[in-house]
Amino acid sequence: MGQPSQAREKLLNTAIELMSARSYADVGVQELCEHAAVKKGSFYHFFPSKRDLALAALDRQWEVVQREVLERAFDEQVPPLKRLERCFELFYDHHCGVKAQTGRVLGCPFGNLAGELSTQDEGIRLRVVRIFNGLASYIERALRDAVKAGEVPEMDTSTAAQAVVAYLEGIMLLAKATNEPGLIKQLGQSSIRGLVAGMAAPRTPPERKRRAVGE
Amino acid sequence: MGQPSQAREKLLNTAIELMSARSYADVGVQELCEHAAVKKGSFYHFFPSKRDLALAALDRQWEVVQREVLERAFDEQVPPLKRLERCFELFYDHHCGVKAQTGRVLGCPFGNLAGELSTQDEGIRLRVVRIFNGLASYIERALRDAVKAGEVPEMDTSTAAQAVVAYLEGIMLLAKATNEPGLIKQLGQSSIRGLVAGMAAPRTPPERKRRAVGE
Numbered sequence: 001m002g003q004p005s006q007a008r009e010k011l012l013n014t015a016i017e018l019m020s021a022r023s024y025a026d027v028g029v030q031e032l033c034e035h036a037a038v039k040k041g042s043f044y045h046f047f048p049s050k051r052d053l054a055l056a057a058l059d060r061q062w063e064v065v066q067r068e069v070l071e072r073a074f075d076e077q078v079p080p081l082k083r084l085e086r087c088f089e090l091f092y093d094h095h096c097g098v099k100a101q102t103g104r105v106l107g108c109p110f111g112n113l114a115g116e117l118s119t120q121d122e123g124i125r126l127r128v129v130r131i132f133n134g135l136a137s138y139i140e141r142a143l144r145d146a147v148k149a150g151e152v153p154e155m156d157t158s159t160a161a162q163a164v165v166a167y168l169e170g171i172m173l174l175a176k177a178t179n180e181p182g183l184i185k186q187l188g189q190s191s192i193r194g195l196v197a198g199m200a201a202p203r204t205p206p207e208r209k210r211r212a213v214g215e
Numbered sequence: 216m217g218q219p220s221q222a223r224e225k226l227l228n229t230a231i232e233l234m235s236a237r238s239y240a241d242v243g244v245q246e247l248c249e250h251a252a253v254k255k256g257s258f259y260h261f262f263p264s265k266r267d268l269a270l271a272a273l274d275r276q277w278e279v280v281q282r283e284v285l286e287r288a289f290d291e292q293v294p295p296l297k298r299l300e301r302c303f304e305l306f307y308d309h310h311c312g313v314k315a316q317t318g319r320v321l322g323c324p325f326g327n328l329a330g331e332l333s334t335q336d337e338g339i340r341l342r343v344v345r346i347f348n349g350l351a352s353y354i355e356r357a358l359r360d361a362v363k364a365g366e367v368p369e370m371d372t373s374t375a376a377q378a379v380v381a382y383l384e385g386i387m388l389l390a391k392a393t394n395e396p397g398l399i400k401q402l403g404q405s406s407i408r409g410l411v412a413g414m415a416a417p418r419t420p421p422e423r424k425r426r427a428v429g430e
Binding site: 021022023025026104106107111112114115116117118119120125128129132156159160162163165166167168169170171173174176177178179183186187190191192193194195196197198199200 | 236237238240241319321322326327329330331332333334335340343344347371374375377378380381382383384385386388389391392393394398401402405406407408409410411412413414415
């Protein structure tokens with residue numbers, strides 16, 4: 001098992017490093033092999049194509065995010081809404097670390113691939129959607145606990161969880177564009193509670209009375 | 216001026232069509248010329264490189280978004296927070312139209328390029344940041360009016376505007392990943408008021424008392 005599985009591991013790590021730093025399209029099989037010091041034959045032994053390597057890299061990155069961010073942030077010992085804030089704080093810490101290492105905020109690897117490839121590769125699109133749904137599950141559990149604990153009013157926790165995923169992904173995209181990890185902390189802290197609390201609001205929007213005619 | 220400026224226009228429209236549908240990296244100069252029925256010499260007469268065409272395409276798309284979405288949504292005759300809701304509604308309408316035409320939600324062209332190229336092309340990154348700032352300006356004006364009108368409490372309208380841009384970009388990314396334009400309407404309607412209202416909250420977060428020791 002020694003050599004071959006080391007080669008697979010090296011390819012996976014190289015794909016994560018290079019594709020996160022640039023893009024899927026910008027990194028070719030030749031460069032991946034050279035950077036990982038793995039022969040092309042070995043590449044195709046483990047991965048039928050670059051796309052298969054990218055799918056394996058997505059799975060690996062999802063495992064890491066769950067272990068290093070989500071399992072820690074969504075600890076059930078922590079008050080429910082505080083878990084959401086911790087999630088943004090831990091992503092902030094992570095992106096600060098990445099910037100210290102690479103000079104760059106690289107954004108969310110799942111969001112990056114969703115943006116680049118959703119219209120081009122159905123397999124990658126569906127894998128990313130599954131990961132987004134996995135992320136939403138952590139958030140929804142915290143929201144259900146927040147409702148039970150009376151921290152927030154009754155709400156459609158499934159939609160609210162999607163709203164938080166969208167907010168988190170948008171923040172990571174802005175942090176990447178501006179190369180400012182501080183945005184993740186600042187925007188997470190200042191509005192996540194409002195975003196969640198607002199999910200209960202649509203039942204009585206303040207302008208509803210003005211459009212009563214159209215109802 | 217007939218022929219040459221027509222060629223430039225055709226190249227611009229082709230770049231917008233093909234890059235929005237796929238990605239920057241996936242569309243080459245050769246294909247752009249063929250699709251636009253423009254000779255390569257003509258391409259390089261107008262644009263020193265694909266990157267320059269992409270920059271011009273960004274400017275053009277920003278003009279269109281301002282004219283067709285932002286100027287209409289942020290009409291000062293409309294109550295301030297209602298303008299924000301209209302912004303999400305008009306983006307929803309736009310993406311429904313795109314999906315009807317192409318079968319796909321293509322996401323935000325600015326967010327797409329930010330995700331793909333921010334670490335790779337400083338010129339494109341800065342142009343997209345300028346566009347995000349332009350979008351934030353429309354939102355911030357509405358928020359300042361909302362504070363004046365008493366629709367929301369006093370807040371840091373600049374940070375709140377960035378939060379709304381992040382939320383909007385994240386929603387368009389999720390809509391692209393799931394190929395569901397409905398998300399733009401649903402998530403916009405259900406939480407934009409909460410997100411904004413929440414920006415005033417951090418001054419008195421409910422858990423502040425519990426951590427008074429650390430202050």
